[in-house]
Amino acid sequence: MNKYIIATLFTGLFIITSCSSEETASEQEFILPDEGIEIAEAWARPGRENGVSAVYMHVLNGSADTDTLVSLSSPSAGLVELHETFDRGEGMMGMRESEEPYFPGKSVVTMRPGGLHVMLMQLNEVLTEGAEVELNLVFSHAGEITVTAPVRSQD
Amino acid sequence: MISYVYNQRNFNNLRKLLPDFCLHYLCLIQKFYQLHLKKHIVNAISFPEFINKLESIISVHQNFTGSSYYESFQTHKKYLLMVSEFPKFSLTFLASLLLFMASCSSPAIDDFSDVQFELTNHHGETVIFPDDFEGSPLVMGFIYTHCPDICSFITSNIKKVYEETDSPGDTRFVLVTFDPERDTPEVLRNYASAFDMDREPFQFLTGSSETIQEFMQRVSVRTQESYSRELEGGDRMYFINHSDKILLIDQRSRLIFDYGGSMTPVDIIIEDLEKL
Numbered sequence: 001m002n003k004y005i006i007a008t009l010f011t012g013l014f015i016i017t018s019c020s021s022e023e024t025a026s027e028q029e030f031i032l033p034d035e036g037i038e039i040a041e042a043w044a045r046p047g048r049e050n051g052v053s054a055v056y057m058h059v060l061n062g063s064a065d066t067d068t069l070v071s072l073s074s075p076s077a078g079l080v081e082l083h084e085t086f087d088r089g090e091g092m093m094g095m096r097e098s099e100e101p102y103f104p105g106k107s108v109v110t111m112r113p114g115g116l117h118v119m120l121m122q123l124n125e126v127l128t129e130g131a132e133v134e135l136n137l138v139f140s141h142a143g144e145i146t147v148t149a150p151v152r153s154q155d
Numbered sequence: 156m157i158s159y160v161y162n163q164r165n166f167n168n169l170r171k172l173l174p175d176f177c178l179h180y181l182c183l184i185q186k187f188y189q190l191h192l193k194k195h196i197v198n199a200i201s202f203p204e205f206i207n208k209l210e211s212i213i214s215v216h217q218n219f220t221g222s223s224y225y226e227s228f229q230t231h232k233k234y235l236l237m238v239s240e241f242p243k244f245s246l247t248f249l250a251s252l253l254l255f256m257a258s259c260s261s262p263a264i265d266d267f268s269d270v271q272f273e274l275t276n277h278h279g280e281t282v283i284f285p286d287d288f289e290g291s292p293l294v295m296g297f298i299y300t301h302c303p304d305i306c307s308f309i310t311s312n313i314k315k316v317y318e319e320t321d322s323p324g325d326t327r328f329v330l331v332t333f334d335p336e337r338d339t340p341e342v343l344r345n346y347a348s349a350f351d352m353d354r355e356p357f358q359f360l361t362g363s364s365e366t367i368q369e370f371m372q373r374v375s376v377r378t379q380e381s382y383s384r385e386l387e388g389g390d391r392m393y394f395i396n397h398s399d400k401i402l403l404i405d406q407r408s409r410l411i412f413d414y415g416g417s418m419t420p421v422d423i424i425i426e427d428l429e430k431l
Contacts, residue, residue, distance in 0.1 A: 045307040048345035054303035079386070085304045093305045093417075094381050094396035113308045114417055120303070121392070128349050153311045153350055 030108050033062035037103065037142035042135070042149035047120065047127040053077075055118040055135055055149050059109045063141065069101035071138040078122030080135070085114050095119075103139070113155060127151045263409035272370045274331070277343035277359040284360075284370070285408035291325040292431045293404040294424065296416050297376045299334035299395055300346045308417035309401065310350055315421045317356065320428060331360045333378045334395060335367045375413075376400065405431050 030040060040058040047053030061067055072080040082101050088094040098116060103109050111117050118135060127133055131151045138144045210232055272284045285293075296313045298306035310330060317328050332338035338346075343359035352359075362370065371378060376398045383393030401416040403424060412427055 045303055046349040046351075047303065048300065048342070048349045051342075051346065051349070052301050052303040054307060083304070088396045092377060092379070092396045093399045095302065095304060095394050096381070113304060117304050122386075126345070126349055129351055153307075154315060 030058060030060050032060050032106060032108070035063050037061050037063075037067060037139055037145060039137070039145060039147045042147045043155065044120070044127060044133045044135075044149040044151045046129060046151055046153050047123045049123055049126045051123050053120040053123060053127050053133070053151075054083075054113075055120065055133065056111045056113065056155065057118075057147065057149070059103050059111070061103045061105055061107060061109070061142075064105045065141065066105055067103045067142055068140045069103065069137060070140050072118060073136045074120055074134055076123055076125055076127065076133045077120035078124065080121070081119050082116070083119040084116045129153055263405070263411060264413060265410035266408065267373070267404065267410065268408040270373055272362065272366055272373075274360040274362040274366065274370070275340055277340050277347050277353070277361075279340045282358065282360060285404070288327055288329075288404070289408055290406050291327050292406055292428060293327050293329060293402075294428065295329045295331065295374075295402045295404060297333055297371070297374075297398065297400060298330050299332050299397070300338050300342055301334065301392075302395070302397075305397075305399055305417050307350075309399070310346075310352070312401065312416065312419075312421055312424075314350060314352055314357070316424050316428065319421060320425050323356065323428075325356075326428060327356050327358065329358045329360060331367075331370070333367060333371050333376060333397060335361045335364050374402065374410075403427055403431075 032038075038060045040060055042055060042057035044055045045053045069082060072082060074080050082098040083095055084098045085093060085095050109116070118137075120133070120135075129151055132148050133151060134146060134148050136144060136146050210229065267285045268289075270284075271286060274282045274284055276282050294313060294316055296309040298309055300306070313328050313330060317323055317326075320326070332343065338361050340361060343361060344353060347353040347357065347359050361367065378398070379396045381394045381396045383391055386392050399416045399418070401414045401419065401424065402410055403412045403414070405411050411431065412424075414424055
């Protein structure tokens, strides 16, 4: 039994020290469009009327050039912005408007809980699980893209 | 190494590999990483060195962890080091050692039985913390409803803990706002309803600004207004930087564990809850 314990401890330590390079999750693979931008797997958080929600998605930029998100709107919200959650340090989390709405060419940018997200403010309807929210994204090159995001409380 | 443990997937894998009593310290490592103390221990290479550094950090930050935590760590430290330094301990000794450690692997971090806060739930009813929850385990998160990302995450995690616990029994699941100015009982009720949590055993709590401020101080939730701006129509919109945590409180109002609210996998909270 003691051998087992020592073995598990050291196996654990070995794994801790040897695998730290594997921190980044193997990103889900997406097939990039031949050109322009496609949005995959958009979903939104529940939100109360007059409240807020967040929309998450994968932004697939198939063109060779970086594209810029120039505007966001939704029929369900009075105000829509690109935000990011960040670690303020000392266990504090903060949220701010993203200053880098750039989407590099031939790559996927993922908006996920705890990071980059589209923030819907001044919701004019309640978003409960099972509902859908429409979101319009305007990119400088790819133009306007409309996505419908189902509302889920969990990803 | 610390950042490795900080990653939740790794944390889960590691948890399966290591004996139970190590969990407590793995969680601590996560907490310290959150506190940006990684620079102190990131270069630790051996287990004894690592344990010593962890001890010095806990010692320095007793205000945060509570002095009983430090004392409890010192007791564990002795045995953790013994296990790593003397691999040929007798089976009997090790077995009794493990039994001892298992019995104190969840020391209370704090005790709320000496305080009393008058709060209001999302139905407008007065709720006294911790008196009204005594006798039931309590899973408690902290949110403000104008935060769509991290706070939705925390809210969903609380819901998920309830839904995935085999027998939640009389466990109560509570979310307390640190933005009482905007989060009135009515706003909380609408928020609860959007998340399909306007039902037992969930409660959303608010209170007077003074009470909430004192309460948050007592449960070590820190908040700080980040930025605000005027909206068309004259309303003021502001965001709050805040601690990201979920607490597990036992039937006797003792704080058993303090988890990263959005980042801790719910199965870890469920496992700890089921031990109560």
